[in-house]
Amino acid sequence: MALSHLSSTRSNRLLRPLAAAASSLCRPISTSTEPLVIETSIPFTPHKCEPPSRSVETNPQELLTFFRDMATMRRMEIAADSLYKAKLIRGFCHLYDGQEAVCVGMEASINKKDCIITAYRDHCTFLGRGGTLLEIFSELMGRQGGCSKGKGGSMHFYKKESGFYGGHGIVGAQVPLGCGLAFAQKYNKDENVTFALYGDGAANQGQLFEALNISALWDLPIILVCENNHYGMGTAEWRAAKSPSYYKRGDYVPGLKVDGMDVLAVKQACKFAKEHVLKNGPIILEMDTYRYHGHSMSDPGSTYRTRDEISGVRQERDPIERVRKLVLGHDLATEKELKDIEKEIRKEVDEAIAKAKESPMPEPSELFTNVYVKGFGTESFGADRKELRATLP
């Protein structure tokens, strides 16, 4: 908290002369790839391992990409919020705003052959893995153009080519699946890793410890990432967990606690974790993050926490603001340019929504496709061996 206050005053001091000069300078946004070394806001807390250094190497282009990606995600989630209230998105809609730094930082340190698997708060992770806004909004509205053809919904986004394995509704069930992905990577001798994300609520699931035991036993290249947003739906972490240090829960498995609102810290931690895991077996990363919305759209989010808390975090730890300050502080772009980026993003999102609204609903025959894979041994989908005879409206 103290550090962010410092950086804000520093950027204020820097901004004043710049603001005056900006209007007359017309300098383009920096796209240089010269390395820039930035210190993370707080040090990493290790458990049974050596923490990585606080100095993160990045470059202006990367920082601006971070800003753009996170701003797109933020805008997308807020647009999803209004679509839900307009009843275009139904069912459950779990929004990720506030936690964008985790998925953006993770993406920056890995490639598309590494696998990511997460729970139901997956819109932004899907976007980070190469999904398009159109696919996301179409799927949320249940249209044909969606990534799962409209049949999955908010909690079932997948992208096999980019190594994104979903999108799972049952809390904790994705962690054994993640271990299976890591097992396949080890089986195929891939040199890639799997990131299995789960929340602080899911950290109390038994299958997690089962999967952890097997992964540690078989040296699987898996990184378990606990996105600790401090609330398991409506229950605060201190009311659900006897030991809220989720990074220590692995006991014999090393762990690292990371400030999940600092995208550079996340990037550093994931890079460190990937190297560690390919040599030494599993590791647990705890990302200390926060969600501004409630658990889902049906949860107001204010019955179990105060509005002051939410706005406090928004003011002091917001990941996008932090990157904005870095960018302005290092004179990589002006305020106006960043605002222009945000306007552009807003327009992109609105266009994607409009296009998604035009996408048709799935055909009635789609009800029966993809239940089984056609081919060896399977010739039917109904109880009889002929095509289903019922005709649908």
Next chain:
Amino acid sequence: KKTSLVVVRSDGSLNLNTGSSAGARRLDQLVTNAVAVSASLLSTSSTSLAVLIHELLLYEALREGLEEEMDRDNRVCVMGEDVGHYGGSYKVTRGLADKFGDLRVLDTPIAENAFTGMGIGAAMTGLRPIVEGMNMGFLLLAFNQISNNCGMLHYTSGGQFTIPIVIRGPGGVGRQLGAEHSQRLESYFQSIPGIQMVACSTPYNAKGLMKAAIRSENPVILFEHVLLYNLKERIPDEEYICNLEEAEMVRPGEHITILTYSRMRYHVMQAAKTLVNKGYDPEVIDIRSLKPFDLHTIGNSVKKTHRVLIVEECMRTGGIGASLTAAINENFIDYLDAPIVCLSSQDVPTPYAGTLEEFTIVQPAQIVTAVEQLCQ
């Protein structure tokens, strides 16, 4: 080693699948029941070559199928409790760990939820794991993974992922194993959309179904029975698979159709002997495919005999027999002369005492009585 693949249909006719060695080989009629083979069947007929067969027990047949598939495709791996160094609690995987190594035959800790989930996760990437439950009842702990992830991922991902996993294990009522180790899970799994269920009953169909299940792109649950592992039969040397969705005609007949699967097949065949002596001619069909039902074979049989008796080991409530009764009633009501009778186990936890355990499941005498009543 021959590589042509032969698909053998249950009535003994065959489809040569790879068009190799044009027409030169014809196989003699293959034995499809577990009763001792009479010498006359083995004698070579004038136009065909001798059948190469070997005799083995059901668990050995399963192992053979498993080994052949593991040899053929190195993405196939087995995971389960005690399948590796111990050789499998029912010896199905004996020797495989030595042959294929620890990465392909994996001893897991006792964590069904986790290793079933792991199998499904590995299958999502393209591996073909076989998950063994030491007893089917233990897989109840993995029900979430089987139902939500195994069955539904192909659908909810819009077809992006296929889950070519095989989940197998022994279930059913054994010899006084107690309530928790005598469960019949086919009734719990039958409504999960997206999975296929098959039950093997003879060494011949055990090997064939195992191979077909491994090659299938869909998740398949293969139900074995604790008491059938030591059945002996002669099976062909040649490679063969059984169709996953086909029922097996055990004994053709005219008067009544008896539908059964797994161990109850033997109770039915025993009852059939008595029935034949009494002058009845039952048609016995081992349905083999529990999901989806082979209504083609069943329907043809119903059209012929007009009477149906279902004998199963599942509980009465919500069992396979209940679904089968509904399916036959819906599709073939015009051909039925009498209501369908379904003989199932009693809706009780299986007791330990031997005599009580006998009363829980269907016995041949009950089958004979039911047939006599139906055929009046």
